[in-house]
Amino acid sequence: MKNKDYILVCIALMLSFTVFSQQGKQKRADTLFNKFSFVKAAEVYRELIQNNYNKDYATRQLADCYAYLRDSRNAERYYKSVVKQKNVPVEYYYKYAQALRGMKKYEESQEWLQRYKDSGGVVNANDFSKDINFITSVFGAKQQYFLDRVRFNSKYSDFGAFEHDGKVYFTSARDEGVAVKRLYGWNEQPFLDVYVTDANSKKNADYTNKLKGDVNSIYHDGPVTITKDGKTMYFSRNNFNEEVETKDKKGLTNMKIYRATLVDGLWTNIEDLPINGDNFSTQHPALNIDDTKLYFTSDRPGTRGGSDIWVVNIRPDGLLMDLKNVGDVVNTESAEGFPFINNEGVLFFSSDGHTGLGMLDIFATIKDEEDNETIVDVINLGVPVNSNSDDFSFSMNPDGITGYFASNRRGGRGSDDIYAFHRVPVLHVEGVVTDAINTKPVPSAKITLYDNNENQVAFMETDENGYYQINIDRNQDYKIVASQDKYIDDYRTFTSKNIQTELITISANLLLNPVPDVAKLADLNNVNFDYEKNQIDGDSTAVANAQLNPIYFDFEKYNIRKEYAVELDKIVKLMTVDYPEMVIKIEAHTDSRGTHEYNDILSTNRAKSTYNYLISKGVNPANIESYKGYGERRLINECADGVSCEEAKHQLNRRTQFIVIKME
Structure with missing residues (x-):
């Protein structure tokens, strides 16, 4: 009996020792987790799972570790087990949905997000179910960004690339060439430093490329931004200055933004800024185009989510004033960071709170057209800038075409x-449709865009100013037609081939002439003309109705027919006797038969023969503003190519018109 009792006691002690050992492991894992040492914490949680100790809890913690390490593959694997647990906190449905999204399992992600909602979860941020077609629209959108090779990446973390004056400044954990590396507990990589290399360098960067001066410390440093004159740098760093590290109430070292100045080629005179605090982080500095505003990321009091984008004004003397949150259009209940402002004043930032492709995505802001200070919306930059992983630290060079971002x-x-990128901006054709007589814009004119195969690709109407704008593809031939009930159609052909990448606008203004059913020459002498106002009968548009009778031509001919010489003689009398200051334009046309090239030549000959006739009869050449042929571009009826028409209808298109510009 004594031996049995002894064995039982030993077994009990061994079990107690095992329990105490596992409890100690869990406590150690939780301590590591709370100190953000997620790599080491994950190792201990895996041991607890293998030993089947408090397995459900350890699995939840392990999944969270992988989520913080931005490892979607392992996060999804363990969250999949977590959501099967009894009485699991509903927040894990949401976390699982996010992890699935990081693995491009979008439909399954939607299902778990819906389950999260149905279980009472509230989604105010990253509610990607609000746009069921988001994924399709992003992957189906016209690609604007194209990736280029970067030669200075390492096997460690590299991000925050910012180009200034031919140099690329970036942040890296490489610390290559250093014998003893200090590791950051979050991801077990060396602490970050700021590096600089030539923008066109084909060599990798090592410790010799570290930024010279006092910016780099023994803790995290970077990313940076530099003023346009190259004399002042703002950079992120742990709360460490003058060899003193300051921790918050929880024993953590937060981030701050410091300011440095360039002295004899060295960045020095490190200055702690008043926007910083010991108990919150301030990081990711970015300057606007004229260096009068500093944008940054912070989780300070007043932050809506995990971190928000903030902005502060910079006075000429360097004083920072009027600190404010950029607002709820940009900031969500989740995390926003890495702001950047391009030369057009567009704010770019990263977020896992707006509808995206996975984890952190890069977004651009849209401002109110009337109030350029008000942000009204954000847009996802789409692929290939964004992916199902983390995409962040976007910057654009002054050319507006090239730049950098980072991704895991x-x-x-x-x-x-x-990653480097070059952008091919969306190209558009734009123009104004104008009345040919009074040069006023034509509102509600129909604009139709055709490709080189005469297929209609776009349709719209001009606004109240006669303006239109249509997005088009590059490297294509187009035809654009303007039409309006009271006018003859006008069209232009143009190409988007072989144009510079920087070009975003092709201009195509269109001119509409009134339909020729207006005042007859015989009626012109009865018009009540107001010489003081230089208009007819007080109506500023009445001159547009003072068109002279057209003359017509035989098929494929441009000689003046006898019966129309009589009409021309009436015009001669009008311009030499009745109204010697009268100014006209001559516009000649053909029917649709024949090639475009042939008809352009034929109509030009018709315009020229008409002009020559009038001049030969004594009309002052200065009173004929122009004579021009339009080929078959301005048919006045339906008799276009391929349409069967009677000869009488074709005859109506073979005409020369006289447009009255001025009568004094």
Whole structure:
């Protein structure tokens, strides 16, 4: 009996020791987790799961570790087990939905998000179910950004690339060439430093490329931004200055933004800024185009989510004033960061709170057309800038075409890699439709765009100013037609081939002439003309109705027919005797038969023969503003190519018209 009792006691002690050992492991794992040492914490949680100790809790914590490490693959794997647990907190449905999205499992992600809602969860941020067609629209959108090679990535984290004066400044954990590396507990990588290399360098960057001066410390440094004159730098760093590290109430070292000045080629005179605080983080500095505003990321009091974008004014003397949150259009209940402002004043930022493709996505802001200070919406930059992984630290060079961003997507060299891009902006054709007589805009004119195969690709109407704008593809031939009930159609052909990438607008103004059913020459002498106002009968548009009778031509001919010489003689009398200051335009046309090239030549000959006749009869050449042929572009009826028409209808298109410009 004594031996049995002894064995039982030993077994009990062993079990107690095992329990105490596992309890100690869990406590150690939780301590590591709370200190953001997620790599080491994950190792201990895996051991607890293998030992089947408090397995449900350890699995939840392990899944959270992978989520913080931005490892969607393992996060999805363990969250999948977590959501099967009894009485699991409903928040894990949402976390699982996010992890699935990071693995491009969008439909399944939607299902778990809906389950989260049905279980009482509230989604105010990243509610990607609000746009059921978001994924389709993003992947189906016209690609504007194209990726280029970057030669200075490492096997560690690289991000925050910012180009200034031919140099690229970036943040990296590489610390290559250093014998002893200090590791950051969050991801077990070396602490970040700021590096600089030539923008066109084909060599990788090592410790010799570290920024010279006092910016780099023994803790995290970067990313940076530099004023336009190159004399002042703003940069992120842990709360560490003058060899003193300051921790918050929880024992953590937050981030601050510091200011440095360039002295004899060295960045020095490090200055702590008044926007910083010991108990919250301030980081990711970005300057606007004229260096009068500093944008940054912070989780300070007043922050809506995990972190928000903030802005502060910079006075000429460097004083920072009028700190404010950029607002709810940009900031969500989740995390926003890495602001950047391009030369057009557009704010770019990263977020996992707006509808995106996965984890952090990059967004651009849209401002109110009337109030350029008010942000009204944000747009996702789409692929390939965004992916199902983290995409962040976007910057654009002054050319508005090239730039950089970072991502931890698959296929990179390290955990975070820098990607270069070049942008092919959306091209559009725009113009104004104008009345040919009074040069006033024509509102509600119908604009139809055709491709080189005469297929209609777009349709719209001009606004009250006669203006239109249509997005078009590059490297295409187009035809654009303007039409309105009271006018003869006008069209232009143009091409978007072989144009510069920087070009975003092709101009195509259109001119509409009134339909020739207006005042007859015989009636013109009865018009009551107001010489003081230079208009007819007080109506500023009445001159537009003072068109002379057209003359007509035989098929494929441009000689003046006898019966129309009589009409021309009436015009001669009008311009030499009755109204010697009268100014006209001559516009000649053909029917649709024949090629465009042939008809352009034929109509030009008709205009010229008409002009020559009038001049030969004594009309002052200065009173004929122009004579021009329009080919078959301005048919006045339905007799276009391929349409069967009687000869009489074709005859109506073979005409020369006289447009009255001025009568004094």
